[in-house]
Amino acid sequence: METVEHAQVEIARLSEELRRHQHHYYVEAQPLVSDTQYDRMMDRLLYLEGLYPELKLSDSPSQRVGSDLGTGFPEVRHTVPVLSLDKAYTGDGVLQWIERCRQRGEQRLSFVVEEKIDGVSLVLYYEKGLLARAVTRGNGFVGNDVTPNAKTIKSIPLRLSRPLDIAVRGEVFLPKEDFNTLNGTMEVPYANPRNLAAGTIRRLKSSETAMVPLKMFAYEASFTNPTEAVHSHVEILRLLKDLGFLVNPSLAVFADADGDGTYGDIPDYLGKLEQQRSTLAYEIDGLVIKVNELGVRDFLGYTGHHPRWALAYKFDAPEAQTEVLDIGVQVGRTGRITPVARVKTVKVGNSMVSNVTLHNQDYINLLELAIGDTVAISKRGDVIPAVERVVEKNEEGNTTWQLPAECPSCKTTLVRNGAHTFCPNGACPDQVVGRISFFVGRQQMDLDGFGPETVSFLVDKGLVHDIPDIYTVDYDALVGEPGFGEKKAGALAQAVEKSKEQPYRLVLVALGIPDFGKKAVDLLVNAGIRSMKQLLEMVDSGDAETLVAIKGFGKKTVDSLFAELSDAKVRERIARLILLGLQFSEAATDAEEMLPQIFRNQVWCVTGSFERFAPRSLALKEIEARGGRTTSSVTSKTSHLLAGSGAGSKLQQAQSFGTTIVDEQQFIRMLEGGESDDSR
Ligand SMILES: [Zn+2]
Known part of the structure; x- marks a missing residue:
């Protein structure tokens, strides 16, 4: 009491x-x-x-219903308050709510069941079809204006297919796969995709938001001047789709076919979706059930806190409690130190968990985690399991765990860089194993037979100190060593030989340059930088500008590339791999080789609009096929600007640099005549 x-x-x-x-x-x-x-x-x-x-x-x-108001973003009042939803945790709770709606609504209702995306709510205000403002939910009445950041999200249309005045609600989210990839590169990692999405939408620089592949599902709309004839929620969703929004196709409508107040088997459906949850590409934390008929919604109205016509059915997040037995340290291929908690094996959701990454010291400090503590572990779908919080402190008096001062593999003193800690010794055995394991990995050079044990064995034996050594080992001489039959030795020798045929793009990825993955490699090669020789020349001449101008290339990528390729050890590694016969250039395709390479050694930028080259990428292809490089901005290195009608600031920049300016007609003559204008 x-x-x-x-x-x-x-x-x-x-x-x-x-x-x-x-x-x-x-x-x-x-x-x-x-x-x-x-x-x-x-x-x-x-x-x-x-x-x-x-x-x-x-x-x-x-x-406060809860507020995401932060500093740094202007506050904006919502035209229609963004209320939270009433919640139910059981199928029975949902049925009781349906019955209440029916009794108040006094007519045959239908109900729509949608997935409740675990993301960040956003309200988009369009004026005459143009995106005017994007505002966070905030406290429901006032939110933060994050328009520049929202504009970087590709599933948010900047212009609608019709000039409407409309407010659209949606949920911004990050797919699980993208979260798992990205979170590993974060200074302070996030426990789940929603937190990463929330952090991203509040970046002060929209260019940083743009680097994260956020998406938005639109799910609600209200009109300032009701010109559209919509009578149901399903019609709203159809309209949103027509206007250019991404609408979640996972949706069910339940109608009262017999007029007796039964709606198929809604609880069964809710259970089925909860089961399927882990197979979805994104996180959901429940389902939303709404009255479909808009007229009835108006009639049902609102309580002080939430609409009476919608209900959230919340899932319990899969979570389990267990004890931290020990905290170990892993040394990555770049030398990065990652603390990992070894926990008493526990079932979380559908999987058994015995190791959980703790990312870095800051993360551990935030949790105030010590060995022996009882912790709550979450695992949502395919997301890597995370320690959510400490539930109970240990009784042994262990204090917050601290990283060791020395590398566990080579005993070198560790150094801190940003939020992470590194072993600075490039010859550190764990780093060598990591670097080689990455190089031979399935996503990279794909060498059969080079599993983790084989790589560790070769390194421990002192036969391999760096990547090129795997090409010089006499595998036949290893026959008789534990795990080495004739068959195994033959397979390794063959895999090594075969890998010399792997294309340049793969070799470049397999080198494991930080921030320089498959996507960046494709951008680089497609921009016409087709060989290591070309790339190293740029690094040696300090020509970062050309790389920064490649569309999709961030300064961080370029800095990392320059730092890595300026390192003497890396240069030696590459030189040896070249001598060993690996692919370090990519020939232009057949179609390209048949064309005269009139734009070789030239750097082109294309701006404005064209009659023959719409979209503009058609012109870029013509240039690249003739040996030219293309960039998205004009710099002092740009040799030619192809300027169509409406060319703006780039034209002025080109004039100030003395760049050769070419119009569409001249360009067509160059392509047809096969001759370059070298009047620069
Ligand atoms: Zn080390």
Whole structure:
């Protein structure tokens, strides 16, 4: 039984806890507790405040539905408040809500069930069909204007197919696969895709937002002047699709066919979707059930907190508690040190977890994690398991775990760079194993037989110190060593020989240059830099400009490429691989070789619009097919600007640099005559 004294103490404690969690959740996008736990605390506080209104603190966190308001972004008032949804946690709860709607609605209703995407809510305001503002949910009444960042999200149309005044609600999210790839490169990694999406949408530089492949599903719309005849939610979704939005195709409509108040088997359907959850490409944390008929929605209206015509059916996040037995340290191929928690094996969702990455020291400090602590581990779908928080501190008095001062593999003193810690010794055995394992990996050179044990064996034996050594080992001489039959030795020798045929693009990826993966390699080669020789010449002459001008290339990629290729050890590695016969250039394709290479050694930029070259990429292809390089911006290295009608600032820049300016007619004559204009 509650006593006033107990309630007062608990209200004070809950208020303080919740205020702290709100800050971590909404402002820092790094929550310390699960949603379920947070909801429970908030529900408990609301209950106590309801019981003893006089005890409610004047600054109670329950007064905010929750806010993501942060500094750095202008605040904007929503034209229609963005309310949260009432929640149900069971199928029965959903059926009771349906019955309430039916009794109030007094007519045959249909219900739409949609996935509740675990992302970031955004409201997009369009004026005459143009995106005017993108505003976060904020506290529901006032949000932050993040328009420049939203504009980088490709599934958000900048212009609608019709000139409507319309407010569109959607959920911005990051697919699980992209999250797993990206999170490894983050300074301070995120526990889940939603937090990464939330952090990304609030970047101060929209160019940083643009690097993350966020998407948005649109799911609701309201009109300033109701010119469109829509009568149901399904019609709204159809309209959104017509206007150019990405609409989640996973949707079910339940109608009351017999007029007896039964709607097929909604609870069965909810259960089925919850089962399928882990197979989806993105995270969902529940389902949303809405009244389909818009007229009935108006009639049902709102409570003070939420619409009466919609309900969130929340899943419990798959989470389990276990004990941290030990914390180990892994040394990556770049020397990066990653602490990994070894935990008492536990089932989380559908999988058994015994190792969980802790990313870096900052992450551990944030959790205040020590060996022996009991922790909550989450694993959502295909996402890598994460320690969400410490549930109970250890009783042995262990304090927050600290990285060792020395590399566990080579005993070199570790150094810190940004949020991460590195072993600076390039000859460190663990790094060598990591570098070679990456090189031979399936996604890279794909050498059969070179599993982790084989690579470690070769390194431990002292036969291999760096990548090129795998090409010089006498594998036949190893026959008789544990695990080395004649067949195995033959297979290794053959795999090594075969890998010399692997194309330049793969070799370049396999070298494992930081921030320089398959996508960046494709951009580089497609821009006409087809050989290592060309690339090294650029590095040696300090020509970063040409690389930065390649569309899709960030400065970070270029810096990393320059740093790596300026390293004497890396240069030696490459020189040896060239001598060993690996592919370090890519020939132009047959079609290209048949064309006269009139633009060789030239750097072209294309701007404005054209009659014959629409889209503009057609002109870029013509240039590249004739040996020219193309860039997206004009720099002092740009030799030619192809200027179509409406050419703007690039034309002025080209004039200031003295770049040769070519119009469409001249360009066509150059292509047809096969002669280059060398009047520069
Ligand atoms: Zn080391």
